Amino acid sequence: MKASIQFKLNDKPVTVVADDGRPLLWVLRTDLGVTGPKYGCGEGVCGACTVLVDGQAVLACQTGVKEVIGKEVVTIEGLEKNGTLHPLQKAFIKHDALQCGFCASGMIMKAHSLLSENPTPSRQEIIEGMDENLCRCGAHKRIILAIDTAAQDMRGERKS
Amino acid sequence: MKNKETARQSFPPTASSLKLSRREFLKRMGLLGGGVVVYVSVGDPSSWAQPPTDFNAFLRIGADGRVICFSGKIEMGQGVVTSLAQMLADELGVPLTSVDMVLGDTLLCPYDRGTFGSLSTKYFGATLRQAAAEARAVLIQMAAARFAVAPERLSVRDGQIIDSQNTNRKVTYAQLTRGKRIERHLTHRVSPLPASRHTVSGRATGRTDARQKVTGEARYAGDIRLPDMLYAKILRPPAHGATLKSINLEDVGKVDGVKVIRDGDLIAVLHPYPDEAQKALDQVQAEWDLPDAKVDNRTIFEHLLHSGPSEEIAADSGDIAKGKKMAAQNFDSTYLNHYVAHAPMEPHTALAHVEGQKATVWASTQTPFGAREDVARTLGLASRDVRVITPFVGGGFGGKTRNQQVIEAARLATLAGKPVQVAWTRQEEFFYDTFRPAAAKFGHRFAKTPTGKGLGLACTDYKGTYVATMAEVEVDKKTGHVQVARVVCAHDLGEVINPEGARLQIEGGITMGLGYALREEIRFKGGRILDANFDTYELPRFSWLPQIETILVDNPAMAPQGCGEPAITTMGAVIANAVYDAVGVRLFELPMTPQRIKAALKL
Ligand code: FES
Ligand code: FES
Numbered sequence: 140m141k142a143s144i145q146f147k148l149n150d151k152p153v154t155v156v157a158d159d160g161r162p163l164l165w166v167l168r169t170d171l172g173v174t175g176p177k178y179g180c181g182e183g184v185c186g187a188c189t190v191l192v193d194g195q196a197v198l199a200c201q202t203g204v205k206e207v208i209g210k211e212v213v214t215i216e217g218l219e220k221n222g223t224l225h226p227l228q229k230a231f232i233k234h235d236a237l238q239c240g241f242c243a244s245g246m247i248m249k250a251h252s253l254l255s256e257n258p259t260p261s262r263q264e265i266i267e268g269m270d271e272n273l274c275r276c277g278a279h280k281r282i283i284l285a286i287d288t289a290a291q292d293m294r295g296e297r298k299s
Numbered sequence: 300m301k302n303k304e305t306a307r308q309s310f311p312p313t314a315s316s317l318k319l320s321r322r323e324f325l326k327r328m329g330l331l332g333g334g335v336v337v338y339v340s341v342g343d344p345s346s347w348a349q350p351p352t353d354f355n356a357f358l359r360i361g362a363d364g365r366v367i368c369f370s371g372k373i374e375m376g377q378g379v380v381t382s383l384a385q386m387l388a389d390e391l392g393v394p395l396t397s398v399d400m401v402l403g404d405t406l407l408c409p410y411d412r413g414t415f416g417s418l419s420t421k422y423f424g425a426t427l428r429q430a431a432a433e434a435r436a437v438l439i440q441m442a443a444a445r446f447a448v449a450p451e452r453l454s455v456r457d458g459q460i461i462d463s464q465n466t467n468r469k470v471t472y473a474q475l476t477r478g479k480r481i482e483r484h485l486t487h488r489v490s491p492l493p494a495s496r497h498t499v500s501g502r503a504t505g506r507t508d509a510r511q512k513v514t515g516e517a518r519y520a521g522d523i524r525l526p527d528m529l530y531a532k533i534l535r536p537p538a539h540g541a542t543l544k545s546i547n548l549e550d551v552g553k554v555d556g557v558k559v560i561r562d563g564d565l566i567a568v569l570h571p572y573p574d575e576a577q578k579a580l581d582q583v584q585a586e587w588d589l590p591d592a593k594v595d596n597r598t599i600f601e602h603l604l605h606s607g608p609s610e611e612i613a614a615d616s617g618d619i620a621k622g623k624k625m626a627a628q629n630f631d632s633t634y635l636n637h638y639v640a641h642a643p644m645e646p647h648t649a650l651a652h653v654e655g656q657k658a659t660v661w662a663s664t665q666t667p668f669g670a671r672e673d674v675a676r677t678l679g680l681a682s683r684d685v686r687v688i689t690p691f692v693g694g695g696f697g698g699k700t701r702n703q704q705v706i707e708a709a710r711l712a713t714l715a716g717k718p719v720q721v722a723w724t725r726q727e728e729f730f731y732d733t734f735r736p737a738a739a740k741f742g743h744r745f746a747k748t749p750t751g752k753g754l755g756l757a758c759t760d761y762k763g764t765y766v767a768t769m770a771e772v773e774v775d776k777k778t779g780h781v782q783v784a785r786v787v788c789a790h791d792l793g794e795v796i797n798p799e800g801a802r803l804q805i806e807g808g809i810t811m812g813l814g815y816a817l818r819e820e821i822r823f824k825g826g827r828i829l830d831a832n833f834d835t836y837e838l839p840r841f842s843w844l845p846q847i848e849t850i851l852v853d854n855p856a857m858a859p860q861g862c863g864e865p866a867i868t869t870m871g872a873v874i875a876n877a878v879y880d881a882v883g884v885r886l887f888e889l890p891m892t893p894q895r896i897k898a899a900l901k902l
Contacts (some may be wrong), residue, residue: 165574174522175550179644180725184833187644188443193516215515231503239376240512241693242645266841273833275644275694276376277810279844281803297345
């Protein structure tokens with residue numbers, strides 16, 4: 140059913156007129172031109188489309204746009220604040236935690252949600268928390284390092 | 300621009316006026332205000348497979364002092380956007396931040412056969428250095444004339460030319476080139492600097508594309524938007540070799556916003572939203588005649604041995620009879636190597652825009668110039684009227700070379716009269732993947748009795764790169780599960796341009812090799828591909844990750860070699876050897892799945 144759908148996207152209120160059964164991923168990528176979240180599998184098994192809804196990581200390919208009405212959606216484009224990168228973004232750069240970069244947006248958003256639930260994750264907890272996100276280029280080792288660095292940074296334990 | 304701090308990849312946005320006037324060309328090159336540009340010598344047979352068209356530059360130094368590198372290579376994760384810029388920065392004596400890269404744009408870049416994994420730095424880098432050396436020589440000549448001194452007295456540093464006998468006397472590239480336009484063709488008469496004089500190469504430099512990729516700013520083919528564009532979803536057969544018996548397109552044609560295109564074998568549903576196009580396509584009823592092919596991933600080996608085209612010889616050298624006599628021990632075994640998928644995270648994607656006799660295509664491809672020819676041939680256009688632009692590619696691994704999606708987009712855009720995006724689903728990606736055997740060097744083995752420690756070793760010489768890999772594994776005898784605890788991998792890469800980049804590539808190769816060695820295997824039956832997504836076709840995950848150590852043997856005397864792939868090729872052997880060392884059974888079939896390990900243990 141076509142509906143006027145309102146939610147907050149990267150700190151700004153947005154309204155889209157769309158069939159409310161459509162997946163959030165495509166509404167973001169086409170209607171709203173926010174292309175950071177990527178399509179990797181379309182079936183909830185790769186994590187490339189991960190975004191935050193009210194701070195929680197969700198798979199945008201598996202989320203109907205009507206489920207985010209009135210909520211706060213944050214994509215990779217929304218992490219940089221006033222020209223300052225988020226500690227996760229800085230840490231991914233610092234550790235070269237990407238190659239082709241196609242998984243990076245989903246990885247960072249997933250890690251964001253992980254760190255908000257557990258600001259002091261062990262290496263094992265990072266591995267478990269990130270295990271559903273796939274990276275074909277094999278940047279895993281550096282992604283773990285980057286998440287660990289970002290966690291320390293966010294706890295104020297290191298200067299970046 | 301936010302991104303001033305890093306070298307960046309830029310994509311000239313315009314889709315029209317492909318036949319550039321000379322003035323327009325110079326304007327695009329940023330040369331109206333002056334500068335130095337080095338072109339490919341037309342018809343130079345030593346570096347190019349085919350004479351490039353006239354307007355292809357390697358690099359230009361603008362009157363603003365910025366250096367632009369034009370390369371037909373593409374960036375798919377292997378890091379050329381960084382390593383090529385490093386080479387250029389060294390040769391020209393400019394900081395890395397003054398170098399911009401334009402990659403994979405067939406209008407602006409010199410002809411290139413394609414980006415195949417690890418070989419870009421090795422082959423293209425040498426020519427690029429040459430071009431940069433010539434540009435430097437031109438600048439030094441200009442400065443020598445200006446100062447009225449011998450060119451030998453001058454050296455370059457930080458984008459300036461300095462008189463070594465009077466260091467107050469210096470001039471920037473920008474000052475030198477302002478208002479003058481110097482155009483050179485590559486002559487190969489000037490020598491590039493020796494590795495000992497490189498200051499940017501060989502040092503840890505972050506990837507110059509990292510910032511764009513962690514902010515969502517990086518554009519891949521599927522991220523390009525044009526006004527009025529449509530998204531196409533194409534009807535696919537259930538199996539290779541299936542033929543269409545009947546189809547009803549009437550109902551779908553009535554769906555609001557849907558446009559149906561049928562052109563021979565190409566049947567597609569187009570819509571302003573990709574998900575709506577997919578939904579509409581899913582409603583289409585089609586009946587197919589299936590081929591009578593029985594072969595599957597288990598019987599394929601027998602099939603190949605009996606009926607297949609006789610064995611293919613990949614490389615032929617040495618004398619096996621002589622070798623057998625000299626060897627301390629001989630083994631005779633059949634090794635089975637299942638087919639694996641390339642499975643880049645970004646499926647094949649293209650956006651085509653056809654205007655009259657001209658076409659522009661944004662493509663996820665490793666062969667932009669091949670794509671240009673394909674589009675020209677398909678649409679009956681002249682090659683020069685087709686421009687292929689390659690944004691960042693989300694992984695390729697050798698699988699994005701055939702450009703089927705580019706041809707589909709070009710055909711549909713012509714028929715629709717609007718720009719059309721074709722982005723394959725994951726299922727299409729698996730269906731059309733050009734599967735390859737997992738590992739070339741599975742058969743390595745060393746004679747020794749198992750120690751129970753689970754240690755393995757394998758070595759290879761892969762296209763000039765020497766690699767030695769050691770692995771430590773734990774095998775759960777009950778479940779057959781293999782956990783690789785540690786991998787140490789040493790490479791002799793010649794001169795290492797970007798050490799962190801090289802390590803990153805090697806770690807990637809090791810991880811990919813883990814998948815091929817342990818789990819990845821495409822299952823098919825007849826022409827059907829049974830794996831359609833990552834739920835059944837398992838890629839390596841975080842939880843598989845061993846401790847990885849990489850060792851780079853510093854060898855600046857040798858020209859830079861490729862890395863990434865060589866590591867992959869050792870993984871099957873090293874893990875098989877480590878499994879043997881751990882539990883005393885030798886596996887002859889890849890991947891070494893828990894079932895196969897268990898079966899081998901029971902024998
Ligand atoms: S695209 Fe959503 S999980 Fe893969
Ligand atoms: S960096 Fe390419 S998929 Fe992760």
